[in-house]
Every structure is written in structure tokens, then in C-alpha cells.
Amino acid sequence: MTEELGDWKRTHTCGELRSADTGRTVTLMGWAHRRRDHGGLIFVDLRDRTGLTQCVFNPATSAGAHERAQSIRGEFVLAVRGVVARRPSGTENPKLGTGDVEVQASELKVLNEARPLPFPIEDDVTVEELVRLQYRYLDLRRPSLYRNFVIRDRTCQAVRAYLHEHGFLEVETPFLTRSTPEGARDFLVPSRLSPGSFYALPQSPQLFKQLLMVAGFERYFQIVRCFRDEDLRKDRQPEFTQIDIETSFLNRDDLLPLIEDMVRAVIDRVHGVEVPRPFPRLAYAEALARFGTDKPDLRFGLELVDLTELFRGGEFQAFQQVIAAGGVVKGLAVPGAGGLSRKEADDLVTAAKSYGAQGLVWVKITPEGLQSPVARFLEPIRGALLERLRAAPGDLVLIVGDAMPTAATVLGRFRVELAQRHRLIPTGGYALLWVVDFPMFEWSVEERRWQAMHHPFTAPRDEDVHLLDGRPGEALAKAYDLVLNGQEVGGGSIRIHQQVIQQKVFELLGITKEEARAKFGFLLDALEFGAPPMGGIAFGLDRLVAILAGEDSIREVVAFPKTQKGSDPMTEAPAPVSPGQLRELGIAVVDSGREPRS
Numbered sequence: 001m002t003e004e005l006g007d008w009k010r011t012h013t014c015g016e017l018r019s020a021d022t023g024r025t026v027t028l029m030g031w032a033h034r035r036r037d038h039g040g041l042i043f044v045d046l047r048d049r050t051g052l053t054q055c056v057f058n059p060a061t062s063a064g065a066h067e068r069a070q071s072i073r074g075e076f077v078l079a080v081r082g083v084v085a086r087r088p089s090g091t092e093n094p095k096l097g098t099g100d101v102e103v104q105a106s107e108l109k110v111l112n113e114a115r116p117l118p119f120p121i122e123d124d125v126t127v128e129e130l131v132r133l134q135y136r137y138l139d140l141r142r143p144s145l146y147r148n149f150v151i152r153d154r155t156c157q158a159v160r161a162y163l164h165e166h167g168f169l170e171v172e173t174p175f176l177t178r179s180t181p182e183g184a185r186d187f188l189v190p191s192r193l194s195p196g197s198f199y200a201l202p203q204s205p206q207l208f209k210q211l212l213m214v215a216g217f218e219r220y221f222q223i224v225r226c227f228r229d230e231d232l233r234k235d236r237q238p239e240f241t242q243i244d245i246e247t248s249f250l251n252r253d254d255l256l257p258l259i260e261d262m263v264r265a266v267i268d269r270v271h272g273v274e275v276p277r278p279f280p281r282l283a284y285a286e287a288l289a290r291f292g293t294d295k296p297d298l299r300f301g302l303e304l305v306d307l308t309e310l311f312r313g314g315e316f317q318a319f320q321q322v323i324a325a326g327g328v329v330k331g332l333a334v335p336g337a338g339g340l341s342r343k344e345a346d347d348l349v350t351a352a353k354s355y356g357a358q359g360l361v362w363v364k365i366t367p368e369g370l371q372s373p374v375a376r377f378l379e380p381i382r383g384a385l386l387e388r389l390r391a392a393p394g395d396l397v398l399i400v401g402d403a404m405p406t407a408a409t410v411l412g413r414f415r416v417e418l419a420q421r422h423r424l425i426p427t428g429g430y431a432l433l434w435v436v437d438f439p440m441f442e443w444s445v446e447e448r449r450w451q452a453m454h455h456p457f458t459a460p461r462d463e464d465v466h467l468l469d470g471r472p473g474e475a476l477a478k479a480y481d482l483v484l485n486g487q488e489v490g491g492g493s494i495r496i497h498q499q500v501i502q503q504k505v506f507e508l509l510g511i512t513k514e515e516a517r518a519k520f521g522f523l524l525d526a527l528e529f530g531a532p533p534m535g536g537i538a539f540g541l542d543r544l545v546a547i548l549a550g551e552d553s554i555r556e557v558v559a560f561p562k563t564q565k566g567s568d569p570m571t572e573a574p575a576p577v578s579p580g581q582l583r584e585l586g587i588a589v590v591d592s593g594r595e596p597r598s
Contacts, residue, residue, distance in 0.1 A: 003109045008079050015051020019100045021084045026103060028053055029111070031141070032076040033121065035069075042069045046080060046103075047121075049146055054087075054102040055080045065108040075114035075121065075141075081107040129555075134569040136560055148549045148557045151270050155545055156223055158269035159243055162262045168219040168245070173208035175201055175225070180519050185229035187238070195586040201227035204538060206455065207523055209246040210495055213534040214526045218248040223541065232564045235487075235543060235554050239562075243544075245492075246536035252478055252494055255535055256281075256434060259482070259490070267430060270548050275430055279482075283437040288405050292330075292412015294438070297486025298431040300424050302415045304408060305388050307331045307399065316377040318359070322401035329401040332411045333389040334418045337396035338364040348414070352400065357410040363397040416486065433483050440464070440475040441508065449510045454479045456505055457523075458493040459535075465501065472508050478535070489544045492537030499527040 010029045017026065030048035042057040057069040062082075072078070082105040093099030118135050119127040123144045132139040139145060160170070179186045179200035186200035202208075204226050212220045227239050247255060257278060264275045280298070287294050290303045307329040311319040319329050340348075345362045352360035363378065364371040365386065370378055378385060391397050398414055400407045419425050440460050441450040450472060452458065459478045460468060467475040478494035496502045502524065506516045516524065542554040555561040562568055582589065 002112050005079065005109070005111060008081070008109065010079075013050040014046050014048040014053045015097055017053055017084055017098050017101050017103070019086065022086055022101065024084050025081070026084055027079065027081045028055070028103060029079045030077075031121075032072050032074055032078055034074070035072050037070070042066060042072075044069060044072060044078070044080075044105075046078060051097055053098045054093075055082065055105045056102050057105050057108070061104070062106045065105050068108045068110065069105070072110070073114065073116075075117060075138075076110055077112040077114075079109040079111055080105050130563070130569050133555075133561065133563065136570050140559065145556070148545070148551065149559065151549045152541075152545045152557055154270045155266050155541070155548065158266040159221075159223065159262065162265045163219075163221045163245070166219070166258065168221045169217055170222055171212060171217065171220050172222060173202070173205040173212075173224065177202050177208075178519075180207065187227045187229050190585045190587055192585055203228050204242060205244050206457065207520070209244060209536060210457065210523065210531075210534060211526055213246055213248045213495075213497075214529065214531045216248075216532075218532075219246075220536075221245045232562070232566060235546075237542065237554065237558060237562055238566050240554075240558075241541040243490075243539035243541050244536070245538070246534060248532040248534050250535060251533070252436070252480065252535065255494075255537070256480065259537055260432075263432065263482070263484075266544075267548070273430065275432065279432045279434055281434040281436050284435055284439065284476075285437070287435050288408050288412075292405075292408040292410070292415060293486075294435050294481065295483045295486060295488045296412075296433070296435075297416065297419075297425065297483075298433055299426050299429060299485060300419055302332060302334065302419055302424065304411050304415070305331045305333075307385070307388060310381055310384055310388060311401070314377070314381065316374060319401040322358075322403075325403075327401060327403045328407050329399060330407040330411050331385075331389050331397060331399045332415055333391040334396045334398070334414075334422065335392075335424070336394055337418055337422050338366065338394045340364070340396065348398065352410050352414075355410045355413055356406050357400050357402050359400075360410075361399040361401075363399070365391050365393050365395045365397060367393045429485075431485055435481045435483060436479070437461075437476045438479040438481075439473070440468075440477040440505075441472050443473065450508050452505070452509060453477065454491065454493055456509055456511070457495050457502070459496045459501070460505075468501075468504050468508065480537070482537070482539075484544070484547055487543060487547060488540075489547065490537050490539040492535065494533070494535035497527060497531040497533050499524055502527060 008027055011027045014028055014030045028046055030046045033045040033047035033052055036043040040059060044055045044057065045052045046055050057066040059066040080103060082103040084101050085104050087100060087102050117138065118131055119125060121138065121141045123142055176189060176199040179188065179198065184203055186203065189199040189201065191197045191199060205222065205224055209220055222244050224242055224244050225239055226242050229238060230236065232238065260277050260279050264277060267273050267275050284294055287296050289306070290296070292304055308323060311329045312323050314320065322329065348362055349360045361374055362372060370382060372378060389397055398411060400410050402410070438453050440453065440458065442453050444451050454477060460475045461478055464475040480492060481488050482490040496505065503516065542557055545557040546554045549557055551557060560568065560570065567574065
């Protein structure tokens, strides 16, 4: 039978008591984490968000409380009153902060009961993710999950404190706005008051933060929800959170150090680690050439090596054809990976083709020489090849000849995969860097037009503005990404603040004047009313927190996440609505021919 709280008041949390509290009468409240009956004494580990306290029910001293404790099951909500005592010598638990003491219970209230659990509230238990999400409120009771949200909260505290200290103003921007082309599909919201018209949920506050700069706010930020209707994976959610920042009158080299110190403040607040600055910077082209990606993990080496000149004019015809067509030959040496089997080596070739390469050459370095299907073509350059790659016996060498950037990106994937497989990536630590000087545009073969590599409001470098007329593919942008341990955690740019350049970029992207006026008229108008130079950055808060928490998936740091199909097993959203609601909105649901999402 359960009881009301009455006049009982909690005096301490379950993770708070220490030896200094011995002899004190306390009242604890929390969940029954574990109950153990030792044939007389009953031990209950009482848990709240701060930790565990062992409570002892002794029939010789508190018969009533002991009798009630016999019916306790896991996750019952309890209030326990008793005296703090030192644990008997030899029974201390050094793994717990409260492990030197226990509460000798004199009174017990069962505040609520719990039915049998779908899974134990333990960290070291494997549970199917759909079950975890269906009972997310139970999943969140696990200490490791709670720790993730402590990290998330500390991250937000540090961001707000730092930005407020540096003159930033926190401003909210609308959730119900106009649909604009920003790369992903919008979530649309029908308007009851304007039948046939729709709001869009923002993919980011990009346009509004630029308007705030036009308004003269100079330094803005918000920690804001964003929405994108796109195919999901472990590091994506249909709704996610950004740390959104915008400034006026700062160039790139003014802004980046400001952001570096914010990130350093976050890591110090969360983990007490001081990260050195300045963060290194790599141009996009250099990052691609050396690491095969624009988000390189600098915690380990394994840099790609250009072997084009080494193979030029040689006997290996496959590479000669690539070089003659303007391609490159890139190599990667993986220390200690030369013991793979022939099947494992052939699997790498298959994987390379699936990544887009024409093929892959693998070479095992042995004390006796080179082992490879093409070893005879490599023997004439063996010495130079090993020197360039700094390879030694026991190593594995992978070589790809292909167009750039395909050759680099394929080896870049192997660089990470093989480093993980052979445990070459140091655990812990924070490798931060800026990737800068991105191309303004990339050519879409399918659509036969230029696309913005970042977004349509990114400014070209001053020295590249003239390239917009005739050679846009050569223009570099005032864009920058912040990379942490091989993952992009933030990206931004200096914005276009002059209407004539903005219009030129729209034209290059195939956005007509009429379309630009229809979709961005308010922004184009604003740029004609004295818009200042401006720039900013947006951080993926979920991804940043996941890295700081050591989690692979951002679902582990989102309180109530969706599945990879965008559904919520707990609330069963999305769900149909009543015909009356649809009639009120003037909406009819038609069969799209697709199976409903589960």
C-alpha cells in the first residue's frame, strides 16, 4: 500500500552522505535500485539522480519498517528515515561516494509502486533500441544517460556565460516562417487562417540572424531548435539543436579566435581540460589532399601521400591511363596492418569500388619484399615507394589511381576505418582545427548547374569576387568549419552584405530575379538599407555534446529522440489526425503509393 508524503521533507540526496554525517538523522527519497534480503537484515540501495545510498532495515530495531521493506521491488518510490552509520569494517564500497556509510532505517514510506520493468535500470545491460525509446522515461533513469544530460546542461551554461560576457544578446527567432530553398526539405505547417498557405519550420535561423545584423544588434546568439525533413541516420534527427551565433564588423580572423575561446570554455566547464589555442587551420584543398576529407581527425597520423610523379611513365598501365587523363595516384601506409588475409585484402578492393573508385592496389610489406597482385610492377620503384610512404615490414600500403578528389576521399575512408580496426586512434583528447577556404560552388552533374557548397548567402573572398564573372568554379568562399576529433561540430561564413553580389550569386545558382524576389525579397530589401559586414557560425549542439560524452549516436544525448524512420515509439508520432481537423485546415489526404513509416 502506498502512502502520501505528508510532512516528510527530504534532508539529503542519495549521493551526498559521507563519513562526516555519521550519527545524523536523515530523510532520503528516491527509487529502490536494488533490494537484498540476507535472512534477517534487508538492504535497499536507494537511488536518485545524484547516486546511491545503502539503507539497512533491521527487524530488531525497527520491526515495522523491516516488515514493509519485505514487499519492496525494483523502482518502487520510497522515503526512508534513519540514522547515518559507518559500514562495518570490510563492507565498504569504494566505487560509491557514499560507500563508507549506510542509513540504519527506522521509518519507511512507499510513495508509489512500480510494475515489473521491461529492462533493468543498469548501465551494463544490452537492450534493443526500440524498447529503450518506447520506455524512454525509464531509459533516462540510467546513470550514464543522466550523465549525458549533465554534460549537455554544462555545455549550454558555458556557452551562454561566455557569449553574454562578450556582449552577445540572446534573441529568439520565429518557428513559423516562410519556406525557402536551403538544401533539405522543409516541414510544412498548414495555416487555418490562410487556407491553402503554409508556414515552414526553420532549417536554421540563417535569414533572421542576418536581419538582426541589419537591425544593428551586432552580436546575437540563441540555442535554437531547427527542423529538416531528410533521411536520417545515427547523427541526424528531424528536429535538432543549434548554437547559433552572428556578429557585425568582424572579419574571419577576428571571429575565429572569439569562437575558439568559447569552445575552450565549454571543454573546461565540462571536463576540466584546457585546450591550447590557436586551433590549427587547413585549407579545404590541403585537408582533402592530406586526409581525404574536409573533416580530418588529427588525433592520429596516416596522411595520404601523392605518388603521381613516382608512377608517371612507369610500366603499370592502369595508373598511366589515370595520369594521362589528369587524375592522380594517392597512397596510404597503415602501420602493423600487413597481416591481413587474402580475402580481407580482396574485401578492401570491393569496398573501394563501392566507395566510387575504379579499383585499389594493396601491398603487404614483408622482410622478404612486396606481396601484391601487382608486385612485379612495383619492384622497380620499391625503394622510392617505401621511402615516400615511410612504410616498413609489417605495414599495409593501399594505392588508388583515380580522378581527384575520388582517389583522396576513398583512401580517406580507409584511413579512418583501418585506424579504428587496428586501434591507432588515441582515446580521449580533443583535436580541434578549422577548415577554411572552401570553394564557393560545386557543379551538379545531375542538374547541370552550380550549387552553393555552404549556402547562398556565403561571401566570396575579396580577391575572388572577379571570378564570379566567367570562372565561378575557381572562387573560394569566406567559409569555415570547426572539426573536433574528425567530426564537423560547427560551420559558418562571412555573409554577403551587398545586394549586387547577392544577386550575382543567385544568378549563378540558377535563381531568377523573380524567384529571388518571391523567396528572399525581404532579405534583398534589407541589404539595401545599410547592411553591415557580418558573419557567424552555427554549432550542432547534439553532435558536440555526443563527442564530449563519448557517445557514437546523438540519440544518446537527446531526451526524446526519433528513430531512423522519424518516428517516436513512445508517443507513436507521427499519427493520423481526425477528419474534422483536416476539414478545418482544408486538407485532403491522398494515397501517395508509399508504405507508411513504422
